[in-house]
Amino acid sequence: MRSQIWREAGSLDSKGYFDEVAAQWDGMREAFFSDAVRQKAISVAEVQPGRIAADIGAGSGFITEGLVRTGVKVIAVDQSEEMLSEMHRRFSDFPSVECRLGRAEALPIEDEAVDYVFANMYLHHVDSPPQAIQEMVRVLKPGGKLVISDLDEHSCEFLRTEQHDRWLGFQRGDVERWLAEAGLQGVATDGLGEDCCARSECGEEFAAVSIFVAHGERTGPASGFEAGVDTPGRS
Numbered sequence: 001m002r003s004q005i006w007r008e009a010g011s012l013d014s015k016g017y018f019d020e021v022a023a024q025w026d027g028m029r030e031a032f033f034s035d036a037v038r039q040k041a042i043s044v045a046e047v048q049p050g051r052i053a054a055d056i057g058a059g060s061g062f063i064t065e066g067l068v069r070t071g072v073k074v075i076a077v078d079q080s081e082e083m084l085s086e087m088h089r090r091f092s093d094f095p096s097v098e099c100r101l102g103r104a105e106a107l108p109i110e111d112e113a114v115d116y117v118f119a120n121m122y123l124h125h126v127d128s129p130p131q132a133i134q135e136m137v138r139v140l141k142p143g144g145k146l147v148i149s150d151l152d153e154h155s156c157e158f159l160r161t162e163q164h165d166r167w168l169g170f171q172r173g174d175v176e177r178w179l180a181e182a183g184l185q186g187v188a189t190d191g192l193g194e195d196c197c198a199r200s201e202c203g204e205e206f207a208a209v210s211i212f213v214a215h216g217e218r219t220g221p222a223s224g225f226e227a228g229v230d231t232p233g234r235s
């Protein structure tokens with residue numbers, strides 16, 4: 001079944017691809033990287049219980065699960081109805097988790113609504129990473145923190161053709177610049193000390209790509225944010 005999805009990935013758009021793999025995503029994710037990724041991402045933000053977080057490109061809830069354990073409320077956003085169905089199944093007993101269907105360009109969250117935004121393995125799937133970052137910063141309260149965990153730049157083309165990656169990772173300097181241009185302070189990136197590993201279904205290729213975590217804090221108005229512009233989620 002998984003092989004078939006990989007063979008067909010080229011004929012699907014990103015949403016179609018993630019709808020197809022949603023039921024198997026937890027198993028796929030475990031093969032790609034370990035739970036240490038979310039521990040590191042959450043520790044970087046120094047999450048405090050009782051606060052509110054957004055998990056963007058939440059998938060089936062890998063980051064959300066870790067956040068719930070720390071006692072924060074979570075708004076989980078994804079473009080894929082099937083991924084959100086998995087989330088509903090997993091968190092139906094957790095009133096602190098709210099799932100919302102939405103896309104990178106217009107997140108269904110009001111301005112300055114959350115204390116933390118997390119995005120794990122999401123940025124390399126969006127059309128415009130700088131625009132997606134601006135949109136994530138828009139929903140952060142002043143003093144709120146953005147934490148992005150993603151792949152360093154690599155050359156494994158099969159991740160594009162078989163797994164719908166839009167970008168072959170990033171240079172950390174570019175991600176730091178996008179965070180700073182979006183208005184964040186104290187921007188930094190660290191290595192996560194782990195590789196994301198994947199084997200091509202169509203050949204012998206194997207990817208072992210290092211993972212970074214980029215973070216910054218919103219201290220004032222987000223740059224690129226124009227008050228009064230009417231987009232979904234804005235009040």
Ligand SMILES: C[S@@+](CC[C@H](N)C(=O)[O-])C[C@H]1O[C@@H](n2cnc3c(N)ncnc32)[C@H](O)[C@@H]1O
Pocket residue numbers: 014015018029056057058059060061062063077078079080083102103104105119120121122125126127
């Ligand atoms: C590689 S998965 C990561 C899922 C989850 N964060 C995890 O770590 O397991 C990427 C997720 O981002 C979502 N996604 C990709 N592009 C998106 C977009 N433009 N807008 C909203 N969600 C998007 C996909 O539907 C998918 O669930």
